[in-house]
Amino acid sequence: MPVFKPGEEEGLVDLILERAFEPPAGLDCGFCRYGSCIALATAILRGEASIKDCVVLGSKVRVLVDGRPVELNPFVQDLFRRVVAAMVSALKGVPEGARRVSVEIQG
Template sequence: MLRVVGIAGYKEAGKTKVVEGLVKELVDRGYSVGTVKHVPKGGFTLDRPGTDTWRHAQAGSEMVVCLSPEELAILERRKADMDEVLLKMLDLDFAVLEGFRESEGLAKIMVARSDGEAVDLADEFTVGFIGHGTGDRPVLKRGDFSALADLVEKRAIPPVGGLDCGACDYSSCRDFALAAIIGDAPKDGCSAITGGVKLIIDGERVPLNPFVQNLIASTLAGMLSALEGGKGKKIDLEVTRSEG
């Protein structure tokens, strides 16, 4: 079950060092971890002008793949939202986001260099601070990555579906996320994400409320029941729709 946490703060506050330490601590505890870095600067690219892959992109290639004996790098020249990115990480235990300080629906730990910064950064999804803090939320010392990982294990939750379907008994996904972060709701309580039916269209996960999941599951099971081998528990179906 993927759980997500954000490490946020102002520029040059030391967020990357915090992410490095947190990732190492989580990996040492046996977790699989992915990271996402927010780069607000327009025109940014990991590629370097003049390289062969850069020339491929300049020629118009929408996807450039660089394959070496030790690494696979895929560069796509398009926009993507966080839901799509997290979809690629569903098999991991944790996703650590650097930046994204205005994001909602996930536990965030703010890196603050002063009490004033902590006050400016704090929001409802802030579960703790590093360096300086405000209110009754924990303030961790810089470099205490063990305590940081403890906090992440306790507070980080999976992504929520964004449907406001009410199946979790909360009026909105936002309210559910806030409750799950503080432990008043189960972390896996968003059935739109954790349910048994997963719909992915053109690489993007489409959250489904429980009624739609049950409808799809029962309809598909009924259609396949007459086929030899069609009564298995897990069904993977890929559909390619023709034009027109």
């Protein structure tokens, strides 16, 4: 294991990324301003960003197909949220202001 001296933070960041750091979402969707999970992870390690900058982890809409996440950009997330909320609010027996909705389609 290499030993790093003050001023050699760049080498330490490279070592961590190479050996130990799992990128925030690992999807490389490119939706955040960093363009990739590795670039975001690097910015986090340098103190220039936080995990909150990950668009996927911060999303309030998740779509899973056969258990695997489908990447949605912020516009599509908002569209899904609004359309589903409108449909659900029109159903009888649904409490006003419901905060969580799950939909499963099988077959």
